[in-house]
Amino acid sequence: MKTDIRLIDYLSSRRSIPAFQMGSPGPSRADIESMLRLATRVPDHGKLAPWRFIVYQGTERERISAELAKIAIANKPDLSAEMIAVENTRLARAPVVVAVVSTAAPHPKIPEWEQLMSAGAVCLNLLMAANAHGYASNWLTEWYAFDERAYPLLGVRPGERIAGFIHIGTAMVPPTERPRPDLKEIVSWVGAPD
Known part of the structure; x- marks a missing residue:
């Protein structure tokens, strides 16, 4: 079987850059739209497209971050000054x-679990699409991905859930490797090869 060595090389070295280690320039609107088109090329049983995107850019990122900080402080009134500064930059x-929003819902034929996994696949594809365009990326789901009080601020509708926030920019530091699981600890083999 023929393999694409370039794809294997990419997958064997793919690494996220922490969002706080990204800077400008960020992708253009045309780049973002290209990334989003690529991100949608995932398994999607029933062709439901059970996900959508919300793109945050410009000064709206700071405004929304400041509002998220208010929710964080309401959740934890004793939040340290250091953590308040973190919240103000979320x-x-x-x-x-880019928020990848799961719109998974009950369906007569397609289990909701499969719809949720499709949204996860979109997140991974978006990470790789950003890398293919020359940008760093990081998939985060922080507290506000699960706090429905933040949803109106973020543009998330009732009944939807956030699969992840994909941060995209230019790496300010080189990626570092981290330990990966040992296959002996995570793989079970059933049957003999054909």
Whole structure:
């Protein structure tokens, strides 16, 4: 079987850059639209497209981050000054942040679990699409991905859930490797090869 060595090389070295280690330039609108088109090329049982995107850019990132900080302080009134500073930059770390929103819902034929996994696949494809366009990327789901009080601020509708926030920008540091699982600890073999 023939393999694409370039894809294998990419997959064997793919690494996220932390969002706070990204800077400008960020992707253009045309680049973002290209990335989003690529991101949608995932398994999608029933062709439901059970996900959508919200793109945060420009000064709106700072405004929304400041509002998220207010929710964080309401959740934890004793939040340290250091953590308040972190909360004030949640969506402002990278030039562009894309929310992948799961619109999974009950369906007579397609299990909701499969729809949720499709949204996860979109997140991974978006990471790789950003890398293919020459940008760094990071998939985060922080507290506000699960706090429905933040959803109106973020543009998330009732009944939807956030699969992840994909931060996209230019790497300010080189990626570093991290330990990966040992296959002996995570793989079970059933049957003999044909």
